[in-house]
Amino acid sequence: MNTTEYITSGNLELYVAGLLSEKENLEVHAMALKHPEVLREIESIETAILELTKTASPGLSQDFLTIRNRLDIRAETKVIELPKEQTNWLTYVGWAASLLLAVGLYWMFTQNQELQTQIEVAQEENQKLEQQIAESNSSLEQSKDLLQTIRDKNIDVITLGGQAVSPSSYAKAYWNKEEKKVFIDAQGLPEPPDGFVYQVWSLKLTPLTPTSIGLLEDFATDENKVFALNNANASEAFGITLEPAGGSKSPNLEQLYTLGAVASS
Amino acid sequence: MKLEELVTKCQNKDVVAFEKLYAMYAENVCGAINIIVKDKAIAQEICQDVFVKIWNKSDTYDASKGRFFTWVLNIARNAAIDKVRSKAYKQGKKNLSADYFVGILEAPRDESKDIDSKGLRRLVKSLKAKCIEIIELLYFKGMTQKEAAEELEIPIGTVKTRNRSCISQLRENIKL
Structure with missing residues (x-):
C-alpha cells in the first residue's frame, strides 16, 4: 500500500x-x-x-487555578523531591531508632541480670554475716557463762606447769568442790598427735594415787579449749598425760605434760 | 514548545506544562463534552473533572498508541457518556429532543448563547445529516465501526469510507 x-x-x-x-x-x-x-x-x-x-x-467556567487547586499537589515535580527525601530520612531514623532501642533494651536486660546477681550475692553475704553475728552472740554467751563459772567463789584455781616432756606447756584447772566439777583450760597444751588423747588425772600425793577424771576429747576442734569434767575426789593435785586414744587405766608418767598441786586450804 | 515535550513534562508532573496543555485543549475538551451532554453548566463541570483526570492519568498515555488529543477526547467522552447515562441527567433532560450535536444549535437560547453558533453553523452547514450522524457516533459516542454500522443500518465497510468523505467535507468547510 x-x-x-x-x-x-x-x-x-x-x-x-x-x-x-x-x-x-x-x-x-x-x-x-x-x-x-x-x-x-x-x-x-x-x-x-x-x-x-x-x-x-x-x-470555560473557571480559570486554570480552580483546576490546579484540585490537582494532587504532592505529585508536583518540585515538591516531590523533598517529601521523598524526608520519607527516606525518616525511614533511616526510624530504623536507627528501633536498632538503638533494641540495643538499649538488651543492655538494660543485661544490666538487670547483673544487678540481680549482685543482689543475690549481697543477700548471701548478709546471711553469712547474720549467721556470724548469731554465732558470735552465742560464743559471747558461752564466754560469759564460762567467765561466770570460773569466777564462782567456790572455785579453786590450780595452775598446772609444764613438765619434762613439754616444759613450755601449761594448763589451768578450775575446781568447784561444791559442784564436784573441774574445768580444765588446756589452752597451753600442744595439739595431741593422731591416735592420742590427753587424759586428766586426780592425784593423791601420799601415797601417789592417780585417778582418771576424764579425757580431753576432740581437742583440736574445741574452740575455747575448756573442758568440763566431773571430779568427786578429794584431789591434792591434777596432772595431764598423753595417752593412746580411748585413754589408759593408769597414767604414762613419761608423757606427763603438766602437773599442779592444789593449794592446801 | 512542541506538544510531545509538553506531554512528557506533564507526565513528569510539571504543572506549568500542564497549564499550557490546558490552554491548548480546554475549549475543545469542553466543546466535545457539550456536544455529548448538550448542557453548558454540566459540560463545564465535567470538563474540569476531565482535566483533573488527565493530570492524574497522564503517565498512562503512550504516544505510540495514538494522538494525545485522541487520548484526551477518549477520557472526555467516557466522562460525558457516564453523565448522560446517569439517572439525574435523564430526568433533567427528558424533554430534550435533539439527538445529534447540531441539536445544541436548537437548544433554548439561554443555553446556547455561549457557544460559537455561527462558527458551528458554518462548519456543519453543508454537511448531510448522515455525516453529522456518523461523526457523532464515531467521535463523540465512541462507537466501533460495527456498532455504528448496526446503528445506521449500513454495511460495515461503508462506515469507514463515509466517515472519510464526511471528515473531508468538514475540512473543506474549515477552509472557507
Missing part, C-alpha cells in the same frame, strides 16, 4: 477517533514517523475535529 492509498483508506480518520486496534495504532504511528505526508494528513483530520469541538465549547 503506497502512502496515498494509506491516506485515503479512511484508517487515519478512525485513528484520530481512537477506534483502531492497538496493533493498527502502532502501525499508523510508525507510518507517520516514516512519511511526513501521513503525519500531515493525521494533523489535518485532528484539526477538523478540534475546530468542530471548539465551536461547540460552552466557554
Whole structure:
C-alpha cells in the first residue's frame, strides 16, 4: 500500500477517533514517523475535529487555578523531591531508632541480670554475716557463762606447769568442790598427735594415787579449749598425760605434760 | 514548545506544562463534552473533572498508541457518556429532543448563547445529516465501526469510507 492509498483508506480518520486496534495504532504511528505526508494528513483530520469541538465549547467556567487547586499537589515535580527525601530520612531514623532501642533494651536486660546477681550475692553475704553475728552472740554467751563459772567463789584455781616432756606447756584447772566439777583450760597444751588423747588425772600425793577424771576429747576442734569434767575426789593435785586414744587405766608418767598441786586450804 | 515535550513534562508532573496543555485543549475538551451532554453548566463541570483526570492519568498515555488529543477526547467522552447515562441527567433532560450535536444549535437560547453558533453553523452547514450522524457516533459516542454500522443500518465497510468523505467535507468547510 503506497502512502496515498494509506491516506485515503479512511484508517487515519478512525485513528484520530481512537477506534483502531492497538496493533493498527502502532502501525499508523510508525507510518507517520516514516512519511511526513501521513503525519500531515493525521494533523489535518485532528484539526477538523478540534475546530468542530471548539465551536461547540460552552466557554470555560473557571480559570486554570480552580483546576490546579484540585490537582494532587504532592505529585508536583518540585515538591516531590523533598517529601521523598524526608520519607527516606525518616525511614533511616526510624530504623536507627528501633536498632538503638533494641540495643538499649538488651543492655538494660543485661544490666538487670547483673544487678540481680549482685543482689543475690549481697543477700548471701548478709546471711553469712547474720549467721556470724548469731554465732558470735552465742560464743559471747558461752564466754560469759564460762567467765561466770570460773569466777564462782567456790572455785579453786590450780595452775598446772609444764613438765619434762613439754616444759613450755601449761594448763589451768578450775575446781568447784561444791559442784564436784573441774574445768580444765588446756589452752597451753600442744595439739595431741593422731591416735592420742590427753587424759586428766586426780592425784593423791601420799601415797601417789592417780585417778582418771576424764579425757580431753576432740581437742583440736574445741574452740575455747575448756573442758568440763566431773571430779568427786578429794584431789591434792591434777596432772595431764598423753595417752593412746580411748585413754589408759593408769597414767604414762613419761608423757606427763603438766602437773599442779592444789593449794592446801 | 512542541506538544510531545509538553506531554512528557506533564507526565513528569510539571504543572506549568500542564497549564499550557490546558490552554491548548480546554475549549475543545469542553466543546466535545457539550456536544455529548448538550448542557453548558454540566459540560463545564465535567470538563474540569476531565482535566483533573488527565493530570492524574497522564503517565498512562503512550504516544505510540495514538494522538494525545485522541487520548484526551477518549477520557472526555467516557466522562460525558457516564453523565448522560446517569439517572439525574435523564430526568433533567427528558424533554430534550435533539439527538445529534447540531441539536445544541436548537437548544433554548439561554443555553446556547455561549457557544460559537455561527462558527458551528458554518462548519456543519453543508454537511448531510448522515455525516453529522456518523461523526457523532464515531467521535463523540465512541462507537466501533460495527456498532455504528448496526446503528445506521449500513454495511460495515461503508462506515469507514463515509466517515472519510464526511471528515473531508468538514475540512473543506474549515477552509472557507
